[in-house]
Amino acid sequence: MNRRLAFWALLLVALVPAAAASRLPRFVLPQHYVLTITPDLPAERFAGEVTIAVSVQRPVRRIELNAAEITFREATVASGGETQRADVSVDEQAERATLTLPRSLEVGPATIRISYDGVLNRRLRGFYIGSADGKKYLASQLEATDARRAFPSFDEPDLKATFQINVIADRQHAVISNEPIESETAGPGEGKKTVRFAPTPRLSTYHIALIVGDFACLSGTAAGDLSRICAAPERVELGRFALQATDDVLTELTRYFEIPYPFRKLDQIALTDFAAGAMENPGAVTYRERILLADERTAGVDSLHGSLSTIAHELAHMWFGDLVTMRWWDDIWLNEGFATWMARRVVARVRPQWTTETSDVAAAGRSMAGDVLLATRPIRRSAETPHEIWQLFDGIAYGKTAALLRMLEAYGGEEKFRDGVNLYMRRNAFGNASAGEFATAIDDATGRDVAEILSSYINQPGVPLVEVRSRCEGDANVVTLRQSRFLAGSERPAAVDSQIWTIPVCFGGGECVLLREREQTFRMAGCRQPLFANASGLGYFLTAYGEGEYARLAAERERLSPAERYALLRDGWFLVRAGKRDIADHLDLALALGPDRHVADSVLSQLDYVERYLVDDSQRARLQAAMRRLGEPLLRDLGWTRRPGESPEERRLRSDLVTFLGERAADPVTARRARELTHRWLRDRRSIEPEMLPEVLRVAAAGGNARLYESYLRRYRTTTDPREKARLLALLGAFRDPALLGRTLQLTLTEDVRSQDIASVLASVIANPAGREMGWRFLNENWNALETKIPPAHTGRVIGAIVGCDRTWSDRLRHFVAEHPLPQSQRAVAQTLERIETCAALRMTQQGSLAEWVGRQ
DSSP states (O other), rough: OHHHHHHHHHHHHHOOOOTTTTTTTTEEEEEEEEEEEEETTTTTEEEEEEEEEEEEEEEEEEEEOOOSSSEEEEEEEEEETTTOOOOOEEETTTTEEEEEEEEEOEEEEEEEEEEEEEEEEEESSEEEEEETEEEEEEEOOOOTTTTGGOBBOOTTTOOEEEEEEEEEETSSSSEEEESOOOEEOOOSSTEEEOOOOOOOOSBGGGGGEEEEEOOEEEEEEEEEEEEEEEEEEETTGGGHHHHHHHHHHHHHHHHSSSSSSSSOEEEEEEESOOOSSSEEOTTEEEEEEEHHHOTTTTTOHHHHHHHHHHHHHHHHHBBTTEEESSSSGHHHHHHHHHHHHHHHHEEEEEEEEGTTTTTTHHHHHHHHHTTSTTOOOOOSOOSSHHHHHHHHHHHHHIOOOOHHHHHHHHOOOOOHHHHHHHHHHHTTTTTTOOHHHHHHHHHHHHSSSSSHHHHHHHHHHHEEEEEEEEEETEEEEEEEEEEEHHHHHHHHGGGGOOOOOOEEOOOOSSSSEEEEEEEEEEEESSSSSSSSSGGGGGSSSSEOOOOHHHHHHHHHHHHSSSHHHHHHHHHHHHHHHTTOOOOHHHHHHHHHHTTTTHHHHHHHHHHHIIIIIISSSGGGGHHHHHHHHHHHHHHHHHHOOTTTTTTHHHHHHHHHHIIIIIIISSSSHHHHHHHHHHHHHHHHHHOOOTTTHHHHHHHHHHTTTTHHHHHHHHHHHOOHHHHHHHHHHHTTHHHSHHHHHHHHHHTTTTTTTOOOHHHHHHHHHHHHHHTTHHHHHHHHHHHHHTTSOOGGGGGHHHTTTOOOOOHHHHHHHHHHHSSSSOOGHHHHHHEEEHHHHHHHEEEEHHHHHHHHHHHHO
């Protein structure tokens, strides 16, 4: 078998679904749903009726559906002119209902009719209850496996069907779903109305959306289609930015896909209560308020950039995820990674002034930080239960996949890669597809070995390390590349050493080679030294060089692009943290490159880690003095206010420097200036540059007293700006006075903190050295109350806040999860334990070298 066929075989084997004991049988397939919902918002309940037209594939007496937290009133099945009443049995643990009939159904069409009652829960899943300005509303969040809480259904992504939705609501309420309203009539009953929506195209159950409550909408035209931004009436005017952004984003997306926007309307709804950041329901995208709504007078560029990026991500899903949906959750990376990758492209096109040259390299590094652990996972991972499925929505699915797509695009060629994406969309429109179809389309369009690369990356975990040795031999470069899996810790199971990737290694000038074996030597025309083996930093791998090569690369840094300099520092820091490079040598390299505004934020973050976790207390003051000597001239040159023509790197560096100097470097001048500006801002919200505001307020909080705390808390409770509210809540965990942090923790047990924010508040206190012990004790003492309020998917955020080098925290965490199992956060627990261990080992092995370096400063 030749190499290309061998890799195709590997890919196909990997794409065969795992044994699916927990999946529904395929004996009865849905075709069309008619769903009628009657919400009772005061009672926080709803009544439902669902009619499902199905196709019976073989004679059956039992029909299995998904259902959870639903009370069945009656179920019947009609087929061949006969209607049978079904006996309903429910398996709560399996989230499944079985309809058992007196007589078998024959092959052919049938109709299931079910009347039932459901709960509008407060866990922000299924159909749930939210509140805005004292008024309750119904909202939906059905991804991944929560449609079954809204209606009995075939709740699996490949069981697509069409839907016709009806809602009986209070007359004064707005009602929004995926499709335009087809009719609206009075009744039944006094003060009620019946809203009938047009039928949808074929959708997965998790795509269905329903919003009922007091909402107002702004209208506009986006790419020729009706577009609205909807929110609580008091804040809907803050949707103007999103309305314009939507127009820009859809124009760019339709250009890229060469397929018109695939749905009949586009509503984007801001919700006060929402567990996720946003959800790509076709035609009715839902968001947290702070993401969709923005006061452009006070929101900083970074804040607006985040909104634009999220809008671009969700609207990219209208094609990649909604028009074409993965067959099963093990390919959720096809949805989320693609949307993450596309969002960065779109923002760079529609707001190039907001995009830095190093942002892609930095984003890949954030994904690598988890992927270098043993407790990572392959991009494509089998998952059957809801808990297993939820753990797939992580940095691997989003960030690593986006970085992989950037690498494949660079290798295959931008236009040919785009042709492959569009070929995939056309072949699978309104259907389901898997990694195999995607790889086939890209290979067909590019004519390159993309499937081979893709297979090696999606089916095995981790980050490759490419060790580079090069020399000039006459007028040629002779380059030897050796690959292995990089691990952050010293533990190295035998299976790790069998891993081999197919890696496109690209050099300056556009020359690329495929590294397919453990070690290969390549001869390339032209003698260019030093040789950097990751052109534009687009490869998803780490590089290592000989010490002499690092010195030469630093000396010739102007020959490297900003992204390449950033990647050099990023990779070197990973090597340091794994004990593969001396920290003093790396910090010398970092300072040699550090004054460059493109990479200064990387240098600052590495020194921040050193100050937090590695330096001995006896040397902390000397390190902080060295940090001040580095940071003060940079901040002095930039100034505290934005200048005309300033680059994105300069703007973000200024903000980083305020935190770096004011918190980590203990600079009294910066801290005093931050307090002065904060008190000015409390009197006049427009007195600080918006880009500087989060960092200034944070530095002030770190040294703040009870009076400042009260000011933040009062503003949090009274502001109507969702972004400001979220910022101030986070800052309540940044104070250092134990009494104030205790008050912050107590807030999580009250209505002052929405359930979607509880995990973030707890994490902010636990991550704060001044509040770590108190926060952990509070979590243990109040877990029973907290667990009922925190959305299940959020518990990993709290666990992930336990950082540092103290192994006693490993014992505490193990004891906690033994008493309180967290099945939806198993990987977060494992990664936190591994991070503590690797940090402790790093501190031990690098202590002498770090002491020597600090002594030289």
